[in-house]
Amino acid sequence: MKKSVFFGALTVASLAAGVAGAATLDDVKARGELICGVNTGLVGFAAPDANGNWSGFDVAICKAVAAAVLGDPSKVKYVPTSGQTRFTALGSGEVDLLARNTTWTFSRDTDLKLQFTATNYYDGQGFMVRKDSGVTSAKELDGASVCIQTGTTTELNLADYFKANNMSYQPITVDSNAEGEQQFLAGACDAYTTDASGLAATRAAFANPSDYVILPEIISKEPLAPAVRQGDDQWTDIVRWTIYGLIAAEEYGITSANIDELAKGTDNPEINRMLGTEGNLGAMVGLDKDWLVNAIKAGGNYGEIFAATIGEQTPIGLARGLNAQWTQGGLMYAPPFR
Amino acid sequence: MSDTEAHSVAYVRDTMMPQQPAPAGETGAIRWLRENLFSGWLNTVLTLLGIFAIYLFVSHFYGWFLHGVWEANSIKECRQIIAERWGPDASGACWAVIRERWHQFIFGFYPPELYWRPILAFALLFVAIGPLMFQFVPKKVAWFTPIYPFLAVWLLWGGSVWGPVLVLTGFVLGGVVFMAVARFGSIMAFSVGAIVTILYFLFAVGPLISLFHAMIPVGLESVASSKFGGFLLAITLGVGGIAMSLPAGVVLALGRQSDMLLIKTFSVIFIEFIRGVPLITLLFVASLLLNYFLPPGTNFDIILRVMILVTMFAAAYIAEVIRGGLAALPRGQYEAADALGLDYWKAQRLIILPQALKISIPGIVSTFIGMFKDTTLVVFVGLFDPLKGIPDFIRADFNWKGIYWEPFVFVGAIFFILNFAMSRYSMHLENRLQREHR
The missing domain is CATH 3.40.190.10 (Periplasmic binding protein-like II)
Known part of the structure; x- marks a missing residue:
């Protein structure tokens, strides 16, 4: 009997199908x-x-x-x-x-x-690291573990950048920005990378923003x-x-x-x-x-x-x-x- | 005899000893502990490990729960309050986010002045399923059950009252035709009834709704599907999916057992295909692929699309669970039904299915619980599920950026309550339907 919900709504939906192509x-x-x-x-x-x-x-x-x-x-x-x-x-x-x-x-x-x-x-992709790590440039990140969101252009940019600079890195993949922050705060990765605007917002929301620095390099163009x-x-x-x-x-x-x-x-x-x-x-x-x-x-x-x-x-x-x-x-x- | 005994034994007690309390090691808590926790070296080690694990857990999270803050307007305030009360290094939960945004966890973007509608629909849900689920509910209430789906859709989405009324009329019409033609045989009646209903839906419903609405414009304010979110969305999908997938699963299970080649093949292909494909794939089909098949501009409701796919998914699993129940029935039951002269449908309805379904209850309820939890996957098609969709957009508000565990705890607790209730109900039902004499 409850199948009627489906058919009924289907009918209503097909009615609602408006004019197309205008x-x-x-x-x-x-x-x-x-x-x-x-x-x-x-x-x-x-x-x-x-x-x-x-x-x-x-x-x-x-x-x-x-x-x-x-x-x-x-x-x-x-x-x-x-x-x-x-x-x-x-x-x-x-x-x-x-x-x-x-x-x-x-x-x-x-x-x-x-x-x-x-x-x-x-926008452009940047890196954030802990201040006490002493890293001041993305060029010093050789061998670092990097938290990165999967399925985004940032993942590809990261690979390109490290390859172009002949460095290696260990990706720690995360699903969302919130998860990336947690992993980074918990010390699961040395650096967190995403768009610079996102990094700034993330850092500002930390309990102690001054413990973290955003590196000067912007490694991609994101208009x-x-x-x-x-x-x-x-x-x-x-x-x-x-x-x-x-x-x-x-x-x-x-x-x-x-x-x-x-x-x-x-x-x-x-x-x-x-x-x-x-x-x-x-x-x-x-x-x-x-x-x-x-x-x-x-x-x-x-x-x-x-x-x-x-x-x-x-x-x-x-x-x-x-x-x-x-x-x-x-x-x-x-x-x-x- | 007694003489000899009296001589050979130095002392004979002629009164009963007063009862002594059992030794301390054999009573109460100590005995329970010894028997259950320290009955051997292996169990002792395991018990100590268990206590250590609990200690680790409590010592880590106790402070976090204890320092919880409810009264604050942002995570910054939470941190300040915790630092003031418990010292600068203390960590604590910021439950204030739940206090400020709880309504979005429950209702998503549903307009606050209309919250009474989903609440009423939820309350009436229990009236509708009461007569099916509990014996103490009067059976007379059951007339409400078939009306409920239409009422709920109307309450949740709003719009003209004539939509659900006329759709319901369509099914009543189909039923009436079925009754009228029934004496010519059930297959004939079913086909004619179905054709009339389908024709009615294709050609009559739309104009009739417009007509009646023009004459008597009664309705509720419409609420678009995009406003649904949180538990409102999860429960709508869950209840809709459960209600539709059980009958569909029964039909598929019977179809798979059928002797008719076409029906059997279709059932097997459907079940195996759906079970072989991940749910996320189906959800993407619902949200993305269907758009390309449908004519451009078609506005095929996203919640409806997802509900259909979720139903198909659950139905395939339910079908296999019920097939297990059917297979567990002794052959004699089928033969007994034949011997009574029952036709196929009567045999299924009166003899086979009641027993098969009873056997399948734990499996069916497991599938339902799994399906209810899987509704959170709709986040991948851009709907606001309570577990990830809602917290993610709350975090997009700078005041709450940085909140992580609190929404998980809150949403997890609600899911637990709902699923635990379902699980307990299934145990209750199993006990009630227990027919073996043990």
């Missing part, structure tokens, strides 16, 4: 909700609080896109995706946008048919970029230029505090174009005139988002580094809004 923008507008694939939980980047409200650096991108498209940053449905399910979730149309600290690589871009929009965080499906150029443009809009807003000094003032019109034609008081850039991507105003209001410009979620004022305390504006010696460089 443009993502139309889908999102019709649904009134952006479906955003996020991490199942990564400190500073995506985490739900006690009430289930998501926040974080990646989540801020979802909110900005939702604000640009729907005018309301809260109209986002967050779908937590694991490392294994993230690309299928995007490919099968389960999510509209994947903002899940995903490294932009050749094969993912081409073979997996993803479209990476714009890098929102330049993290929100991704969309290939084949919907308009949607790609929307996400890409929303991110560029946040970056450019920081460059031009548009903040969530002064945006209402600036949106009335300024002497700077580029700001005017971005905020819709001059020309109509929004219409070119199928959005309203004030799309970027809404996006920037959602969580502030790129710099504000960074400062609020992972920046030096937060417990995670990441410096801007590569993620500073190009004018400040970083790599954040938005093409002109023209």
Whole structure:
């Protein structure tokens, strides 16, 4: 008798099968909700609080896109995706946008048919060791045991790095960041390796952070970029230029505090174009005139988002580094809004 | 005679000696200790080793439990409080994370103002299974049992009341048709009933739901499957899987014993294939591969997908357990059923299955317990299981980053309570159904 649950729900599910193949923008507008694939939980980047409200650096991108498209940053449905399910979730149309600290690589871009929009965080793999070990450089790690998460690009990077430097190491494989921390704290490995942003957060959460040091070497390039499906150029443009809009807003000094003032019109034609008081850039991507105003209001410009979620004022305390504006010696460089 | 004795024996006692207490070494705790713990050199050594192991365990974890902190808002505060109370080197449990996030362990992201719905569904579960499980529950309550699955789905997921009502109607319709055609033979009746039901589901249910909902819009607020998590998810999957896998397992076991080649082959292939494949593989199929087979845009509920796969997995194991029970029945039981002139289904229902199932109870319950625990594997398809999914995202909150053992202890304790209850119930059931005279 209870099989009926299955059949009944199956019927309901097949009813719910909506129209397919329409443009993502139309889908999102019709649904009134952006479906955003996020991490199942990564400190500073995506985490739900006690009430289930998501926040974080990646989540801020979802909110900005939702604000640009729907005018309301809260109209986002967050779908937590694991490392294994993230690309299928995007490919099968389960999510509209994947903002899940995903490294932009050749094969993912081409073979997996993803479209990476714009890098929102330049990460890289680093090492953490105990201070009393006396190690000051990754080059001194010959023969060390290293805790490493399985099934990630960090595992491959580690192998490449030690091979290139003609060193040996003993991998201690762990399943998750939490387990890696436990193993490292318990002394099961001499060094712990993962993305530098993750290392900083991990170290900050230790009971005695000063007993541990993060080595200066960064052994890989990890440009993290929100991704969309290939084949919907308009949607790609929307996400890409929303991110560029946040970056450019920081460059031009548009903040969530002064945006209402600036949106009335300024002497700077580029700001005017971005905020819709001059020309109509929004219409070119199928959005309203004030799309970027809404996006920037959602969580502030790129710099504000960074400062609020992972920046030096937060417990995670990441410096801007590569993620500073190009004018400040970083790599954040938005093409002109023209 | 007595004379001679009186002369040959110096003294004859003519009263009974008062009873003496047994020697200290032969009574109470000392005797118990000597008999059970120190009855030989090997047992003595083992006992001492055991005591040492317990000592190691307690001495390591005693402090951790003793120093536990409940009132704090982050792991940093926990550490501060422990350092203040017990000295800078003390370690302690930070149970505050459980206090602040317990509702997420239980309900996942289910909206807090709607918690009454899963709680009610859980309470009604006992009303539904009561008449099946306990003799003291009045049998009249049993009418509620077939309605419960629909009610539970409606309570948990919400939506229009007409969905579950009309789906239930479909099955009632199938039953009515079955009754009506029954006099032409049971196979005929079953086929016609099934066809009518399937046609109803394919063509009538959808429009009818829309129609009725448009006329009388009664419903609960919808809750998406993505909001499910923690024990709500584990218990939903577990109960759904158990309820569906037992009948499916019985059918598969009978199918494997069947003389009909097609049915037997199908059953054997199904059982052997499912048992030969790891559960995680099936879960990945449910979450990833099905997406490619289904038309794009199809929103086939992930919990439903996982539940179907978990059910198939458990059913294959249950089938083999029940086949063991069937094989243990003496041949005479089958012959006796034939001799009474019972047809196949009556023989199975009245004679064979009651005995086979009774023999299989321990194995069936083991499979259920295993399945319930396996529901935590759904973490690999992005669902928030209570053991890893929920703690991982709680750790993603910087306040609780660094918490490790506390969630395991908490979740482990709840799993133990639930599974131990299942295990005790199965022993109770075995005793109740005991028919041999011992």
